[in-house]
Amino acid sequence: MKSSFRYQEPRFELLRRDNLVKTLLLVVCAAFFVVFWRESQIDFEKLARGLPKIASWTVQMFPPNIQNINEILRAAFETLAMATTGTFFALIFAVPLAFLGARNTTPHPVVYHAARWILNITRGTETLVFALIFTAAIGFGPFTGVLAIAFHMMGAIGKMLAEVIEPAEQGPMDAMALTGASRIKVLRYALLPDVMPNFVAVTLYMWEFSVRTSTILGIVGAGGIGQTLKNTIDLLDFPQMITVLAVILTMVTLMDMLSDALRRRILQDRAAGQTIAPRRLSEEVPNRA
Amino acid sequence: MPNETLVQSKQSSTNYYVSADSSVSHEVILRVRNLGKDYGGREVLRRISFDVDRGQFMVVLGPSGSGKSTLFRCITRLTEPSDGTIHYEDACVNTLNQAELARLRCSIGFVFQQFNLVKRLTALDNVLAGCLGRTPLWRVMLRRFTHQDRQMALGCLDAVGMLEFAYRRVDGLSGGQQQRVAIARTLAQDAHIIIADEPIASLDPESALQVMQILKRVARERGITVLCSLHQVDHALRMADRVIGMNDGKILLNKPTQEVTPDDTRTIYMRVAEAAD
Numbered sequence: 001m002k003s004s005f006r007y008q009e010p011r012f013e014l015l016r017r018d019n020l021v022k023t024l025l026l027v028v029c030a031a032f033f034v035v036f037w038r039e040s041q042i043d044f045e046k047l048a049r050g051l052p053k054i055a056s057w058t059v060q061m062f063p064p065n066i067q068n069i070n071e072i073l074r075a076a077f078e079t080l081a082m083a084t085t086g087t088f089f090a091l092i093f094a095v096p097l098a099f100l101g102a103r104n105t106t107p108h109p110v111v112y113h114a115a116r117w118i119l120n121i122t123r124g125t126e127t128l129v130f131a132l133i134f135t136a137a138i139g140f141g142p143f144t145g146v147l148a149i150a151f152h153m154m155g156a157i158g159k160m161l162a163e164v165i166e167p168a169e170q171g172p173m174d175a176m177a178l179t180g181a182s183r184i185k186v187l188r189y190a191l192l193p194d195v196m197p198n199f200v201a202v203t204l205y206m207w208e209f210s211v212r213t214s215t216i217l218g219i220v221g222a223g224g225i226g227q228t229l230k231n232t233i234d235l236l237d238f239p240q241m242i243t244v245l246a247v248i249l250t251m252v253t254l255m256d257m258l259s260d261a262l263r264r265r266i267l268q269d270r271a272a273g274q275t276i277a278p279r280r281l282s283e284e285v286p287n288r289a
Numbered sequence: 290m291p292n293e294t295l296v297q298s299k300q301s302s303t304n305y306y307v308s309a310d311s312s313v314s315h316e317v318i319l320r321v322r323n324l325g326k327d328y329g330g331r332e333v334l335r336r337i338s339f340d341v342d343r344g345q346f347m348v349v350l351g352p353s354g355s356g357k358s359t360l361f362r363c364i365t366r367l368t369e370p371s372d373g374t375i376h377y378e379d380a381c382v383n384t385l386n387q388a389e390l391a392r393l394r395c396s397i398g399f400v401f402q403q404f405n406l407v408k409r410l411t412a413l414d415n416v417l418a419g420c421l422g423r424t425p426l427w428r429v430m431l432r433r434f435t436h437q438d439r440q441m442a443l444g445c446l447d448a449v450g451m452l453e454f455a456y457r458r459v460d461g462l463s464g465g466q467q468q469r470v471a472i473a474r475t476l477a478q479d480a481h482i483i484i485a486d487e488p489i490a491s492l493d494p495e496s497a498l499q500v501m502q503i504l505k506r507v508a509r510e511r512g513i514t515v516l517c518s519l520h521q522v523d524h525a526l527r528m529a530d531r532v533i534g535m536n537d538g539k540i541l542l543n544k545p546t547q548e549v550t551p552d553d554t555r556t557i558y559m560r561v562a563e564a565a566d
Contacts, residue, residue, distance in 0.1 A: 171405035175471075178365060179478050180395035180422030185429045189418055193409045269409070277453040278443055 057238050064246070065239035072228055076247050079224035082142045082217070083210035086149025091203060093154045098161035105165055105187060119162070123155025127213045131222040142223030149210050149217075157206045164198040165191070201263045208259040215248050318343040318378060318482060318514050319364070325372030326359055326538075333359045335538040336373060341482075341516055346508060348525040349518040350542075351535035357518040360535075361486050364516075365397055366390060378481065395422040398475025398513075400485035400504075404467040408460040412451055412470045415459055416442040419477030438477075445476040448510075449503050465496025472504055476511070483508065485517040489524070497521075501528055522554045 013019065099105045101115030130148035138144060172190040181189070218226025225248060232241040319341040326334040334356045341347050349357050362368035364375055366382060375382040380393055398419075406415045420438050421429060428434060434442075446452050449469040459467055468488060475483050485504065489497035505528050508515045519525050525532055525546075532549055534542030534556070542553055 169408075171401065171403055172407045174367070175399060175401060175405035175474075176418055176421060178367070178394055178397070178399045179419055179474070180391045180393070181418075181429075182391065182426075185421045185424075185426065188429055189421060189432075190407050193407050196409070276456060278455050280447060280452065 057236075060238040061242040063239065064242045065237070066243050068240065069243065069247075072225065072244055072247050075218075075225040075228045076251050078142050079145075079214045079218075079226070080211060080251065082145040082222075082224050083149060083214040084207065086146045086214070087153055087157075087203070087207045087210045089146065089150035090153030090157050090206075093150075094158035094161060095199075097154070097158040098165060099187065101158065102162040102165035104168065104170070105191065107183075115158075116162075119155045119158040121155065122151050123159055125152060125155075127152040127210075127217065128220065131217050131220050135221045140221040140223070145214055145217040145222035145224055148222055149214060152213075153206055153210055156209075157202060160202045160206070161195075161199060164195050164202060168194050197266050197269045200266050204259045204263050204266075208255050211255045212252055215252065316343045317341070317376075318345075319516070320376040321360075321364070321373070322375075323373035324360070324363060324370055324375065326356075326363055326368065326370050333538050334363070334370070337535075337538070337540050338373075339533060339540060339543055341514060343481075343514055344512050346505060346515045346528060346530045347517070347533065348529035348531075349516065349533045349535055350520075350522060350525050351518070352520075355535045356538040357535055358486055361399075361484050361516070361518065364484065365394060365399065391422065395478065396481045398478050398480030398483040400468070400471050400475060400483060400488045402487040402490045404459075404464070404471050406459045406467055406470060406474075409458060411456050412446060412459055412462070412473075413439070413442055413455040415470050416445050416473045416477045419445075419474045419479075422478070442473075442477050445473040446470070448476060448507050449473045463496065464492050465500055468492065468496075468500045469503055472500070472507065475513075476507060480513060482514040482516060485515065487518055487520070490520060497524070504528075526554075 014023070097115050097119055100107070100111050101119055103112065106112035106115070127148050130151045131144060134144045134147045138147075168191055172194070173186050176186040176190040177183075214224050214226070215229075216226045218224040218228065219230045221227070225244065229241070229244045229248070232238075232244055317340045321340070322338045323336045324334055324338070325332070325336045337356075337360070349360070351357050359368060363370040364377070364382065366385070370383070377393065377397070380389070382390075382393065385393060407418070410418075414432070417434050417438060420434060420442070424434065424438070443452065443455060446455050449472050451466060451469050451473060454462060454466060454470075459470055462470070471488075472483070483504070488504070489500055492500060501524055504515065504517070507513070517528075526549065529546045531545050532542065533540055534553070541556065542549070544553070
C-alpha cells in the first residue's frame with residue numbers, strides 16, 4: 001500500500017557533536033595502529049625469505065622417527081600428570097578466594113579487595129614466568145611445573161569462579177537467611193547447589209587449558225614433553241620433532257574433546273529422572289506400634 | 290543447645306494448637322505501633338499500627354506500591370524501619386542484635402511471590418532447609434539431616450499434598466507445586482507465624498486457589514498465625530479472619546472479615562483505581 005504522507009528526517013551533519021566525537025575516535029585509533037605497526041617492525045620480505053627453510057624442514061620431517069615413541073609417550077604422561085595435580089592445588093586455594101572475592105559473598109569490602117588483588121596478580125603472571133622463577137628456586141623437574149601451574153591457575157580459576165558466584169540468585173539466599181540460618185549455612189545450602197555445575201565446568205575448562213600450557217613448560221626445564229620438544233629443536237632432529245608434535249596434538253585434541261563433552265553434559269543440567277516417591281507407612285500398617 | 294530449642298518449640302507449638310482451637314484467647318502475637326519507613330524522604334509507611342492475634346488469618350489488601358512488602362520486610366528486619374516499634378511474641382524486634390534476630394527468625398516462616406526455592410535441590414531438600422537454623426554446621430555442610438528431621442520434613446510435604454514429589458528437583462515443578470513446597474518449608478521451620486508476600490500473584494487462578502486453601506488448612510490444623518498480602522478481594526474474603534486494607538502507606542481498613550461490606554471493598558478498589566491513575 002502506498003502511503004500518501006511524506007516525512008522529513010533530520011539531515012546528517014558531520015559537525016554535530018556526537019558525529020564529531022565518533023570521527024575523532026576513529027582517527028585516534030588509526031594513528032595508534034600505525035605506530036604499533038612500525039614498532040612491531042613488520043617485514044613481509046623477511047618472512048618470504050624464511051618460508052623455504054620451513055618448507056624444507058617440513059619435507060625433512062618425513063618419514064617420522066618413532067623409535068623413541070615410548071619415551072615420548074612417557075613425557076606426555078608426565079605433562080598430563082603435572083597439569084592435573086597443578087590444577088588440583090590451584091582449585092584448593094581458588095575456591096575460598098573466589099567466595100572472598102565475590103561481591104555478594106565477601107565478609108567485608110577490605111577482604112574483597114585483598115582477595116581480588118591476589119587473584120589478579122597470580123592470574124596476570126603467566127605460567128611460564130612462574131616456571132622460570134621456580135626453576136631458579138627449586139631446580140628442574142615436573143614438580144616445578146606443578147607449582148607454576150598451581151600459582152597461575154589459582155588466579156585464573158578463582159577469578160572465573162567469583163564471576164560465577166556474583167550473578168547467582170539472591171532470592172533463595174534471602175529465604176534461607178530468613179529461616180534463621182547463619183551466613184555459612186546459607187552459602188552452603190542456597191548458593192553452592194546453584195553454582196555447582198558452573199564450578200565443575202570452569203574447573204574442567206581450566207584443566208584442559210593447563211594441559212595445553214604444560215606442553216611448553218619443559219622448554220624452561222619445568223618437566224614434561226616440552227623438554228623433549230626442545231631437544232629435537234636444538235638438534236634439528238626433524239623426524240623426531242614431528243613425532244613429538246603429533247603426540248602433543250593428539251593429547252591436546254583428546255583432552256579438548258573429553259572436557260568439551262563433559263562440560264556440555266554438566267551445563268545441560270538435567271534433573272535426574274527419579275520417579276520413586278516415599279510411602280506413607282502408617283496408612284498401610286495402621287497398628288505398627 | 291539446638292536440641293533444647295527444638296524441644297521448646299515443639300512444646301509451645303502444641304500449646305498454640307490448643308489455644309487456637311478453643312478460640313477463646315485473644316493473645317496478641319504481633320503488635321505494630323506507629324511503624325514508619327521512608328526512603329530518602331519518600332514515605333512508604335506512614336506510622337501504621339495494628340495487632341495480629343495468635344492463630345489469626347490476617348490478609349493485607351492493597352495495590353502494588355501501597356507498602357505491603359515494605360511492611361513485611363520491616364517486621365522481619367530485612368529492611369530497617371525508620372520509626373515505630375514491632376513486638377513479636379515476647380521480643381521487641383527493633384532492638385535485637387544479629388544473633389537474637391536469627392533466633393527469632395527461626396519461628397517466622399516467609400513465603401515469597403517468587404517461591405525462592407533452591408532450584409537444583411529436591412523438594413525434600415528444600416523443605417529440610419527449614420531446619421537449618423537448629424541443625425549443627427557439620428550436618429549442613431554434608432547435607433546429612435537426622436532421620437527425625439527427614440521424617441518430619443516428609444510429613445510437612447505430605448501436609449501440603451506434595452509427598453509424591455519429595456525426590457523431584459523443584460525446577461521441574463509447576464509454580465503452584467513450588468509454592469506448596471515453600472509452605473512446607475515454613476512448616477519444617479515449625480514457624481509460629483507465616484508471612485506470605487503476594488504468595489499467589491504469579492500463579493494461574495486454579496493453582497492460586499489451591500495454594501490458598503492449603504495455606505488456610507495447614508495454618509488451622511497447626512494453629513499457625515498467617516499474615517498474607519493479596520491483590521484479590523474475593524480470596525481475601527474467603528480466607529481471612531480479618532482484613533487490613535492499605536494504600537499509600539496507610540491503613541484504610543481493619544475489620545473482621547464478616548463485617549467487611551461491599552462498600553469497603555469498593556473503597557479499596559476505588560483507591561486502587563485512583564492510585565493507578
